[in-house]
Amino acid sequence: MPRVRFAPSPTGFLHIGSARTFIFNWLYARHMGGTMILRIDDTDVGRNSEASLTSIYEGLRWLDLGWDEEYRQSERLALHQRMAEAIFANGLAYRDFTPAEAAQGEKSGAHGTWLFHTGMREMATAESDRRAAAGEPFALRFRVPRDRERQVRFTDCVYGEQAKSTADIEDFALLRSDGLPTYHLASCADDADLRISHIIRGQDHLTNTFKHVLIFEAAGVAAPQFAHLPLLVAPDGTKLSKRRHGPVVSVTTYRDAGFLPHAFINFLCLLGWSPKDDRERLTRQELIDAFSLEGINRSNAVVNFTEADPFDPKAAHFNAELIRTMPVEELAERLLPFVRAAGHQVEPGIMAQIAPLIQERIKLLRDVLTAADFFFVEELAPYDAAELIPKKGDAALALRVLERAGEVLATADFSHDGLEAALRQAAQDLGLKAGQMFEPIRVAVCGRKTAPPLFGTLAALGRQTSRKRIGQAIEKLKPI
RNA sequence: GGCGCUAUCGUCUAACGGUUAGGACAGAGCCCUCUCAAGGCUUAAAUACGGGUUCGAUUCCCGUUAGCGCUACCA
Known part of the structure; x- marks a missing residue:
């Protein structure tokens, strides 16, 4: 049975690209009868925040898909340590005493590629041991094989055969000088320990995967299967980010505007995946039945938002269609919180009468406030x-x-x-x-x-x- | 800069090497109609460029261009 995981790091709100990664993992697990794991990748203590953790749970809860097992990396540090030690014991890692701040100057090597800090990789064991024993801080780095140039290979379920020369892979860090694991180490250690069978994640990790393959190999464990997802990008073509694109990329923005979770899920599924037939509106069960890694394509997908309208018109259309086809009683019920949040008092009985009047006239639940405003006020706004x-x-x-x-x-x-x-x-x-x-x-x-x-x-x-x-x-x- | 990935209508996408290159959203028009919607019908809109391979390339190969990603003791 496949075991998949969604591994967000709590360093920002849950964004729609992450939500899609979660959904694809979930769909794969459900389609295959496998296990869906939520793992909070919180090894970067400096950047973690309680608020983003809350945002992640809120977003996932709203999606209402659920998961089977849950872990937190910060509670598994001993495991990560053990893997680092095993790699070190195998001679495939070394201590790097270069102070973190001083590392800048060496960043570009002969061909513009930084590989390792001179003097550290080849330091004698005795000196390394002595300096460590003396309490000098160090980062533990992976000793990427350099004796003979070789290709690191793996087969991606989406992107196919991948190969990269070790000459193009730098000696990346496994442990930071404070002893905490880096993402690469912690992620691999946990994936191995949790017996993850398929890593389904954003394509921004495609090149990192070569490092991960090296780690699995050095630790003597079999690497899982990999499936990288094309990225969700803004209309300007760049990766969605909070900094550049603001709250339009946050899952909670969709929720608060009155998207139905399933409309949102349906929309996201069609970004980078297709059932290969003409179906576009699929129920949850249809998505589970139709989902496959083969249906995932390789080019980035644009989420078509503007300053004027933060939501992709297709997402809004799916939502409108779902609203239109849902029982009016349910619609009335879902509308009520939006009306009340705007400070109006409405009786559920009246709402039940209003709902059918606007059912095919609104795209988002919050549109009730503009489509049915005159029901909620005693005095009409002045008009000509x-x-x-x-x-x-x-x-x-x-x-x-x-x-x-x-x-x-x-x-x-x-x-x-x-x-x-x-x-x-x-x-x-x-x-x-x-x-x-x-x-x-x-x-x-x-x-x-x-x-x-x-x-x-x-x-x-x-x-x-x-x-x-x-x-x-x-x-x-x-x-x- | 280095390395990796990608390239079909405005957007999301479909197309065993052979199709009038299909669908959806958005757009335009018409119909329906108490306005607006919804619905129905119609319409415009794409294979980045250049070379190969082939009887035949959207499809396979190479190059160019463009875009994206990675290049942290972030994830």
Whole structure:
């Protein structure tokens, strides 16, 4: 059974590229009947933060996919140490006493490639032991084989055969001078110990993998399979990052805007992977069934956001489609928190009446605040009285319509069908087209021309509010 | 600079070496209609460039160009 892991480091919020990596790992595990492991890679004590740990858990919890086992690297330092010692004992690592700050100058070698600090790699064992015993701080470095130039090789499940000359791999650090493991060491030690079978991670690790292959080899353990994922990039082509692109790359931004977790997952899955048929909207189970490493492609995918709209239109479209097809009761329930968070009090009963009116008119849950705003306030925001005048009509006509509407609504049956019948009849009586009749009423009760369907809106608003707003509209119109 | 990876409509993508290069989103138009949506129909839009290999390249190989990634005692 495959064992896969998602290994975020708590040094920033959970970003959408990480979320996609998590999802692909999860999908692979579920498809294969394997185990999904969450491992917090927190060996960089200086950069860890409680806030980012919270952000990661929040984001993952929202995705609602779950995992089977959980570990924290900081609790496994002894294991990492042991692997470092084993490699050192095999003669494949050496102590580097170069002070961390002093390492700059040597960064570029003869061909522009830095390989190791002179004097350290070839230091005699006796001197190395003596200086270590004397308490001089050192980093432990991997002794990349240099006697004969050879190729480090592995087969990536996505990118295929990979090879790199050892002449192009520097003597990377295994342990820092404070004794803590570096990412490379800790990651490999844990992957080996947790018996990870497939490492599915971002393509930014593709070149690091050569180092990892070297580590596994030096420690005498078999390397897992590797599958690198094409990167998610911004419209400018660069890797998504908080610094450059801001909160649009954070999972919680999507959550807070009112994305449904599954719409978000569905969208992310189609970035760098395809089921190879024309399906685009897939249920969770369909994703599990269709997912395979072979379906992953090799080129970076652009997340198409702008300053004006932080969300990729396709993501928004998937969300809108999911909203449209969900039971209205569920929609009402999901909408409520957004309305309340904006400081409005709404009865669940009213929300249930509003939900079907906006169901096919919103893309994000938070759109309820702009699509249905007039339901939530006692007084309408000020609007121009001219809005009340219908096409091919004048103020006098609008006035006549509203006065008649006021009368009709006083006695009409306040159901969708009752209102429709009464208002259509009224239009006929006035010798008007339905549209001419409805437009002034719509503006009077909603405060604008673009709004949900009129009869359902009036029914949800209720007789009292509807008549009051029509009365106010008449007052606005009189001076004209 | 060195090393690695990538290259199909604006974006995400599909295409045993043989297709009028398909789909989706976004765009445009029409229909439906109480506005807006939703829905239906129609439309515009791509194989980076140059060489090979082949009867035939989007597909295989080489080069060019461009982009990205790595090049830390970060992960």
